[in-house]
Amino acid sequence: MKTNLIIAALALCFAGTAAAQTTDTPAGEGEGYVFTDTKVVPITPVKNQHRSGTCWCFSTISFLEGEILRTGAEAPHLSEMWVVRNAYKDKARKYVRMHGHINWAQGGAACDVTEGIKAHGIVPFEVYPGLNYGTDKPDFHELAEVLKSYLDTVIEVADRTSKPLSTAWERGFDAILDEYFGVMPETFTYNGKEYTPQSFAASLPIDINDYVSVGSYTHHPFHTQFILEVPDNWMWGTVYNVTLDEMMAIVDNALANNYPIEWATDVSEKGFSRTKAIGIVPDEDIDGLDGSEAEKWGDLTDAEKEAALYKFDRPVKEKIITQEMRQTAFDNYETTDDHGMVIVGTAHDQAGNPFFKVLNSWDVLPPYAGYYYFSRPFVAYKTTSIIVNKNAIPKDIRNKLHLK
Known part of the structure; x- marks a missing residue:
């Protein structure tokens, strides 16, 4: 990265930040990040989870739709609420069996x-559609509280008596789900053919x-499997454990071969901007600044330094991520599993720094019509897990994991 860009990012804060944009024309000083896409795999349109904590479902459904597109087939819009409604019933059984001592929330895992x-x-x-409560978009504010209250009452009465x-x-829980989501069909007709939910899943050109x-x-x-210890993993799903370098190699190989990647990550970071649709990991290290510039940086308050690092007004130097850094952040609750998206491509900023293009489920919003850009260090640092087609994993890594 150019030295003057580093210096400018670490200097005294300047008022005003221009909106980031996607273009092949380099930006001038203070114009924000400018991204050039280098590879984007086919994916279905941006969707809107609206007022529901169901990113885990929206992202994974979009990921699977992208997998269908990869086969050359037309991808139907799969029902997110079909999955959510079934997950609520499965989660309810486990919640009651565990006397309420597992996480009950709108969140989940891929x-x-x-x-x-x-x-x-x-x-x-x-x-x-699963929208049986008077809105045309998901809104779980009432639903989530109603379901939890019902289950907590069932558990409390059994424990007390x-x-x-x-x-x-x-049956009572099913009745609530029927009212909010709609009664689930046993059979249906689609494109002139009759299906059951199971036969429709089997008809898709992918193997789940x-x-x-x-x-x-x-x-x-x-190179072993373990249950990932995050609260939303109520199902106790397992992940294959690989080194950081191997994980990034899987991401790279998947995109190079037109596979999308379901991505679970942490967007509670200061380096993530929802409005600018970007995620970075700025480096506070001032090595490389000359004496006067280092002195200026040293004279800033902590608040001023933070403001300078997180203005997002130009490319900045980012941290080099290590395996140890990842683990420490996870162990100390600095990395939390709080959002799911789909990595669909690669890009670079105007300084040549590598980024990933990511599909989100927060509607078609500016500046990138519902897409976001995350730096390579951010993905290396803040990934909690990914889901990929096993055939997207490099053969040497697949062999270590004993995946056929």
């Missing part, structure tokens, strides 16, 4: 989708068994 399709099949969106659970609680979760952690042995 494996909830793949495992849910294996268990319950899937249907097109038009067959099951020491009596068996009634035979009605599951091909998708595997991958992470990179040192508190479990590499």
Whole structure:
């Protein structure tokens, strides 16, 4: 990266920041990040999870639709709420069995989708929109509280009275789900053909068994599987554990061969800007500044330094991410599993720094029509897990994981 860009980013804060843009024309000083896409795999349009904590479902459904496109077939819009409704029922059974001592929230994991399709099949969106409560977009504010209150009452009464659970609680829970999501069809007609949810899933040109979760952690042995210890992993889904270099090699190989990547990450970072649609990991190290510039930086308050680092008004030097840094951040709750998106391509900024292009589910919003750009250090640092087609994993890594 150019030295004058580093110096400018670490100098005293300047008022005003221009909006970032996507163009092949380099930006001038202070114009923000300018991205040039270098590779983008086919993917279905940006969707809107609206007021629901269901990014895990929207992203994984988009990922699977992208996988269908990769085969050369036309991708139907698969029903997110079909998956969510089934996940709520499966989660409810485990929540009650565990006396309420697992996480009950709107969040989930990508494996909830793949495992849910294996268990319950899937249907097109038009067959099951799942919006049966007066809005045309998902809104779970009431629903989430109603479901939890119901289950907590079932558990509390059983614990307090020491009596068996009634035979009605599951039917009652189903009735609530029916009212909010709609009654689930046993059969349906799509494009002139009759299906069940299972037969429709089987008709798709992808094999749901091909998708595997991958992470990179040192508190479990590499090249083994373990249950990822994050609150939203209520299903206790497992990930294949690889080194950081191997994880990034999987991402690179997948994109190079036109595979999308389901991406679970942390967007609670100061280096993530929702409005500028960018994620970076600025480096506070002032090595390389000359004496006067280092002195200026040293005279700034902590608040001024932070403001300078996170203005997003031009490319900045970023941290070099290590395996140890990843683990420390995870161990200390600095990296949390709070959002799911789809990595769909590669790009670079005007200084030549590598970025990934990412599909989000927060509607078609500026500056990039619902897409976001995350630096390579951000992905290396803040990835909690990915899901990929096992055939997208380089052969040497696949052999280490004993994946056929």
